[in-house]
Amino acid sequence: MAERILTPTAESPPQTRLAADELAAGSPALIQVSDLSLFYGLNQALRNISMDIEEKVVTAFIGPSGCGKSTLLRCFNRMNDLIDGVRIHGAVRIAGQEINSPEVDVIELRKRVGMVFQKSNPFPKSIYDNVAYGLRLQGASRKSELENAIEQSLRRAALWEEVKDRLHTSGLGLSGGQQQRLCIARAIAIKPDIILMDEPASALDPLATARIEELILELKKEFTIVIVTHNMQQAARISDFTAFFYLGQLVEFGATSKIFTNPTNKQTEDYVTGRFG
Amino acid sequence: MQTYFEKELSDLKEKLLTMASHAETAVKNAIEALINRDYDLACRVREQDAILDRFEVEVDEAAIHLLAKAPLASDLRLITVAMKISQNLERVGDEASKISNRARDLAEETPLKLALEIPKMATLALQMLKGALDAFVNHDPDAARTLIPRDKEVDALNKQVYRELASHMVQNPDTVTRCLHLMVVAKSLERIADHATNIAEEVVYLYEAEDIRHTGKGITKS
Numbered sequence: 001m002a003e004r005i006l007t008p009t010a011e012s013p014p015q016t017r018l019a020a021d022e023l024a025a026g027s028p029a030l031i032q033v034s035d036l037s038l039f040y041g042l043n044q045a046l047r048n049i050s051m052d053i054e055e056k057v058v059t060a061f062i063g064p065s066g067c068g069k070s071t072l073l074r075c076f077n078r079m080n081d082l083i084d085g086v087r088i089h090g091a092v093r094i095a096g097q098e099i100n101s102p103e104v105d106v107i108e109l110r111k112r113v114g115m116v117f118q119k120s121n122p123f124p125k126s127i128y129d130n131v132a133y134g135l136r137l138q139g140a141s142r143k144s145e146l147e148n149a150i151e152q153s154l155r156r157a158a159l160w161e162e163v164k165d166r167l168h169t170s171g172l173g174l175s176g177g178q179q180q181r182l183c184i185a186r187a188i189a190i191k192p193d194i195i196l197m198d199e200p201a202s203a204l205d206p207l208a209t210a211r212i213e214e215l216i217l218e219l220k221k222e223f224t225i226v227i228v229t230h231n232m233q234q235a236a237r238i239s240d241f242t243a244f245f246y247l248g249q250l251v252e253f254g255a256t257s258k259i260f261t262n263p264t265n266k267q268t269e270d271y272v273t274g275r276f277g
Numbered sequence: 278m279q280t281y282f283e284k285e286l287s288d289l290k291e292k293l294l295t296m297a298s299h300a301e302t303a304v305k306n307a308i309e310a311l312i313n314r315d316y317d318l319a320c321r322v323r324e325q326d327a328i329l330d331r332f333e334v335e336v337d338e339a340a341i342h343l344l345a346k347a348p349l350a351s352d353l354r355l356i357t358v359a360m361k362i363s364q365n366l367e368r369v370g371d372e373a374s375k376i377s378n379r380a381r382d383l384a385e386e387t388p389l390k391l392a393l394e395i396p397k398m399a400t401l402a403l404q405m406l407k408g409a410l411d412a413f414v415n416h417d418p419d420a421a422r423t424l425i426p427r428d429k430e431v432d433a434l435n436k437q438v439y440r441e442l443a444s445h446m447v448q449n450p451d452t453v454t455r456c457l458h459l460m461v462v463a464k465s466l467e468r469i470a471d472h473a474t475n476i477a478e479e480v481v482y483l484y485e486a487e488d489i490r491h492t493g494k495g496i497t498k499s
């Protein structure tokens with residue numbers, strides 16, 4: 001399984017395809033990143049990343065600000081296309097398909113790869129319409145069909161009980177934690193395969209954070225989740241695998257329990273123990 | 278509804294209680310093997326000690342996994358206490374093994390009508406062990422506190438057995454080996470009571486967040 005790829009600089013250690021050992025022997029990974037480099041103009045944000053992300057597990061990306069973890073996350077549904085001057089080398093395959101190839105419909109890709117952001121961003125619409133939005137774009141119009149799908153999504157996002165009596169009030173009237181769960185409900189309504197989460201709980205209080213974490217553990221039964229987090233304990237609580245990035249490189253990737261109790265790399269050890277830099 | 282973390286915590290507790298039940302059984306069987314001169318049972322106690330060793334490693338692994346998740350307050354205390362209780366239970370298993378080793382050797386020798394306090398010591402030590410674990414299960418730090426002074430009763434019995442055996446050895450040199458076996462048994466029971474005391478102290482820490490080790494605070498609350 002291991003395949004050597006380019007060494008980014010003479011000083012840095014050689015990188016190998018880093019895959020979660022325990023799962024490496026099974027079927028091909030859902031997301032396969034091969035020798036991926038990304039440039040914002042002249043600035044190289046990702047350096048020869050190769051990693052396999054498995055299906056229906058939670059994979060956490062950790063690392064200091066500017067290490068490239070969010071940039072890599074955004075590669076998985078081509079959100080970086082929206083930024084001028086971005087160049088990408090290498091491959092990202094999802095279910096075996098190269099997502100950067102010209103024939104890929106980006107809208108279709110983003111249906112399969114949903115995203116939840118740090119700052120909750122419900123549409124200025126009712127709770128009902130927020131969740132219905134993607135479903136309507138997909139052509140759902142029958143009221144009963146929509147209502148059923150909306151209830152299911154809100155239930156799976158652990159929000160239904162709190163909002164079932166006010167579905168037609170504005171989503172912006174909800175608390176921060178509820179808004180974030182509404183965004184998750186909106187993301188899962190269209191039944192994606194993968195949910196990308198970019199620091200989904202960093203703006204929330206501990207209780208709302210705990211609810212999001214519980215929700216993530218529940219959702220991984222059905223979805224593949226990749227989450228960027230600055231909170232290492234959160235990564236330890238919710239993820240099965242953790243990847244540590246530094247200066248655009250993937251330094252270490254493995255089972256979360258290993259990364260947080262006995263990392264292989266000195267840089268990872270220094271980062272998770274708070275001794276970095 | 279139980280959260281995932283709570284589920285992991287209750288799994289840890291359950292593992293610890295299963296371990297505790299193995300430890301209690303080991304002590305009971307070791308004493309039974311001694312009293313009934315049951316060579317085979319003594320051998321079985323020794324063999325089954327590996328189960329407790331494995332539990333100790335498993336409890337520690339689970340605890341470290343949980344500590345990485347940054348638990349706080351009572352969760353933090355539960356996990357650290359679980360590690361200490363498991364270590365004490367593993368040592369209880371070691372003492373049971375020592376008793377069964379001596380029981381095995383004694384089973385092949387002519388019986389000695391000595392150290393008649395040993396069954397009483399065993400009953401006391403087992404009551405303390407069971408009491409400490411019940412206090413853990415029942416969230417009862419008061420019950421744990423009341424156990425701690427009983428350690429002195431076991432210590433006193435151990436000294437009594439020691440004196441009795443020592444004077445017998447002087448007068449009957451042919452019984453030295455058997456007397457030494459019985460001394461080791463008594464000492465092991467005394468150590469089991471110490472471990473039960475340690476567990477009781479951990480239970481007080483778990484539920485009251487007060488560290489009463491080495492303070493002489495047994496039955497009374499500060």
